[in-house]
Amino acid sequence: GQSLEQPSEVTAVEGAIVQINCTYQTSGFYGLSWYQQHDGGAPTFLSYNALDGLEETGRFSSFLSRSDSYGYLLLQELQMKDSASYFCAGEGRALTFGSGTRLQVQP
Amino acid sequence: SQTIHQWPATLVQPVGSPLSLECTVEGTSNPNLYWYRQAAGRGLQLLFYSVGIGQISSEVPQNLSASRPQDRQFILSSKKLLLSDSGFYLCAWSIQGSYEQYFGPGTRLTVT
Secondary structure (H helix, E strand, O other), X not given: OEEEEOOOEEEEEOOOOEEEXXXXXXXXXXXXXXXXXXXXXXXXXXXXXXXXXXXEEOOEEXXXXXXXXXXXXXXXXXXXXXXXXXXXXXXOOOEEEOOOEEEEEEO | OOEEEEEOOEEEEOOOOXXXXXXXXXXXXXXXXXXXXXXXXXXXXXXXXXEEOOEEEEOOOOOEEXXXXXXXXXXXXXXXXXXXXXXXXXXXXXXXXXXXOEEOOOEEEEEO
């Protein structure tokens, strides 16, 4: 099975950079995904890391280190609309989600 | 383009009543299909997934069941709801062999 841990809440100001960490314990791990979910909405896919290293998609980047069982999501130039919950998810036989990090962006 | 539909959007049911939630996907063939449940302020718990018609894998033993009667239709059912079944139920699909999942709008179920 898999278990993923991430901080429950993070607060940052508009224009700043924030990093959301995710550590995992898993067997049969293929890769790490990140999803964004606004209150009351459905999760939407942000990024995926199958290999170690950094993946960049616009203002969002994601990093994976298999040797450390660790990954993070980096959000740059924060905007108010980035206030949401962010979930890491481990891909194995099926997708296992972490409990989510609630990001609050303040003006 | 592909779209995923779920209904109803909200549902209030008494304890002990049956449940049927439906999910359909358009614009793709032979998708992987998933049912998740999310408790308030929590992460997503995978309930069932299916790689084809009639093929259902259960991740969490409980009083829920799932069926896939057609390629792009996924149904979540219960014969008798419990209070603990309350939550936000999300259906998702993915292309076979792909990591990215696409979620439906969800059904908010309240069991009273």
